[in-house]
Amino acid sequence: MPSQPRVAVIGAGLAGCEAALVLSRSGVSIDLLEMRPGRMTPAHCTGLPAELVCSNSFKSVGLHSAHGVLKAELAILNSPLLDAAKRTAVPAGSALAVDRLGFSGAVASLLGAEQRIRQVNAEVEAPPAGYDACIIAAGPLVADSLASWLGSRGHGDSLHFYDAIAPIIAADSIDRSIAFLASRRETDGSDYLNCPFTEEEYQAFYAALREADRTVAHRFENEQFFEACLPIEVMAGRGEQALAFGPLKPVGLIDPRNGKRPHAVCQLRTENEQGTCYNMVGFQTRLTIPGQKSVFRMIPGLKNAEFLRFGSIHRNTYLDSPELLAPDLSFRDAPTVFLAGQLCGGEGYTESIATGHLAALFALSQISGRQPDPPPRESALGALLHHVTASPVKPFTPSNVHFGLFEPLPDNGKRIRRKANRMLLCERAMTSVENWSTTLRRPFAGSNF
Numbered sequence: 001m002p003s004q005p006r007v008a009v010i011g012a013g014l015a016g017c018e019a020a021l022v023l024s025r026s027g028v029s030i031d032l033l034e035m036r037p038g039r040m041t042p043a044h045c046t047g048l049p050a051e052l053v054c055s056n057s058f059k060s061v062g063l064h065s066a067h068g069v070l071k072a073e074l075a076i077l078n079s080p081l082l083d084a085a086k087r088t089a090v091p092a093g094s095a096l097a098v099d100r101l102g103f104s105g106a107v108a109s110l111l112g113a114e115q116r117i118r119q120v121n122a123e124v125e126a127p128p129a130g131y132d133a134c135i136i137a138a139g140p141l142v143a144d145s146l147a148s149w150l151g152s153r154g155h156g157d158s159l160h161f162y163d164a165i166a167p168i169i170a171a172d173s174i175d176r177s178i179a180f181l182a183s184r185r186e187t188d189g190s191d192y193l194n195c196p197f198t199e200e201e202y203q204a205f206y207a208a209l210r211e212a213d214r215t216v217a218h219r220f221e222n223e224q225f226f227e228a229c230l231p232i233e234v235m236a237g238r239g240e241q242a243l244a245f246g247p248l249k250p251v252g253l254i255d256p257r258n259g260k261r262p263h264a265v266c267q268l269r270t271e272n273e274q275g276t277c278y279n280m281v282g283f284q285t286r287l288t289i290p291g292q293k294s295v296f297r298m299i300p301g302l303k304n305a306e307f308l309r310f311g312s313i314h315r316n317t318y319l320d321s322p323e324l325l326a327p328d329l330s331f332r333d334a335p336t337v338f339l340a341g342q343l344c345g346g347e348g349y350t351e352s353i354a355t356g357h358l359a360a361l362f363a364l365s366q367i368s369g370r371q372p373d374p375p376p377r378e379s380a381l382g383a384l385l386h387h388v389t390a391s392p393v394k395p396f397t398p399s400n401v402h403f404g405l406f407e408p409l410p411d412n413g414k415r416i417r418r419k420a421n422r423m424l425l426c427e428r429a430m431t432s433v434e435n436w437s438t439t440l441r442r443p444f445a446g447s448n449f
């Protein structure tokens with residue numbers, strides 16, 4: 001174990017500040033390398049650390065929501081940024097929202113109080129030499145220079161600049177008396193659930209889709225879409241039957257209720273091995289969240305759909321992490337370099353803090369010569385880490401934490417209601433992290449954890 005371990009952290013955003021503080025409090029010397037204010041991103045407005053680029057909300061704190069559990073687990077781990085968020089909170093019902101300047105100021109004070117953290121204003125082009133480890137936390141608006149280094153990992157097609165995300169729905173919220181299992185091709189088995197439209201249902205859905213509110217793109221976001229991932233509402237703009245002949249085509253599908261081919265079909269594809277959640281095939285969208293809820297619930301079988309993840313399309317640089325990263329967030333081809341934050345495919349402020357925290361713990365294990373000690377798979381942290389490093393879904397897309405990523409409860413043959421199931425998942429997750437946190441070792445002198 002090096003006597004004076006040194007780690008470089010690239011990016012003083014949410015993940016980078018969390019990682020730097022966790023490492024510093026464990027006795028590691030940090031160079032925190034940040035390009036702002038010398039060079040700005042298209043969304044940041046200040047030179048402050050941990051600037052929130054859009055909303056001031058870290059989402060729900062409810063202990064029976066996936067977001068709430070993730071925060072509770074971070075609190076168990078003494079997350080410095082979560083603590084700063086709580087100290088600068090503003091009233092926001094069941095959400096944790098902050099005074100954004102107050103929050104960044106609180107993080108700046110925490111960084112300034114750590115003698116082991118040296119803050120350097122520099123744009124970094126590649127992981128610098130001379131450190132025991134490096135954590136890249138340069139965010140979704142990473143500078144082109146470093147993006148080139150990231151793009152040179154893997155086979156050259158592992159770096160993505162936009163995401164095109166379709167909503168994900170909880171399996172137990174789909175009406176199975178309407179949706180039926182079948183595939184267009186025999187080779188696909190019964191992996192698809194099909195929501196069949198009559199002509200009238202399709203027309204009503206189409207009219208609502210055309211009317212629904214859309215999110216406004218940021219100035220720096222290119223409105224040109226690839227043909228393969230056009231937003232569903234843009235495709236609909238090509239004519240009333242464009243969807244029925246495109247992603248909603250009913251070819252090869254017979255509704256078992258009447259033995260007839262539906263007018264159109266929305267296909268849902270299993271999103272995880274356990275079949276607890278389904279992806280709406282072809283439904284990448286820029287509709288607002290209320291728009292998605294009201295329009296997509298008009299799809300037959302989805303009236304009571306629980307959306308685990310909403311659809312989106314936005315500028316979002318991220319890597320194909322399951323291909324490139326080891327289970328401890330280090331690059332398979334550069335084991336002393338770790339990836340954290342939005343770049344690794346955890347979507348959202350709290351998720352970025354979480355992967356920053358985990359990357360710091362993993363870097364700590366590595367430089368002290370210990371095996372990585374990952375969070376339990378049944379925890380929200382473990383679920384997020386599993387998505388980022390081992391998601392089987394291709395193409396890989398970033399995700400916020402949601403129940404579909406959690407390890408399901410063991411099947412004891414009894415039917416549990418959805419709410420009760422969620423409560424059990426949350427309780428199991430927090431207990432597992434409480435137990436795990438007592439086993440974590442933070443080995444360096446001066447650790448004040």
Ligand SMILES: Cc1cc2nc3c(=O)[nH]c(=O)nc-3n(C[C@H](O)[C@H](O)[C@H](O)COP(=O)(O)OP(=O)(O)OC[C@H]3O[C@@H](n4cnc5c(N)ncnc54)[C@H](O)[C@@H]3O)c2cc1C
Pocket residue numbers: 010011012013014015016033034035036040041043044050051052053054055056057122123124125137138139140141142143145146218315316340341342343347348349350352
């Ligand atoms: C426009 C936009 C809006 C978003 N809105 C939300 C939202 O409302 N809610 C939500 O939960 N999530 C949102 N996200 C997603 C995500 O949660 C945030 O982007 C979050 O800040 C990501 O945290 P991070 O630590 O990965 O990156 P950041 O917080 O962006 O931190 C990365 C840091 O790295 C620095 N940097 C970049 N390249 C270099 C380099 N080469 N050298 C040195 N420094 C560098 C940047 O200046 C930045 O300070 C949004 C993303 C985008 C792009």
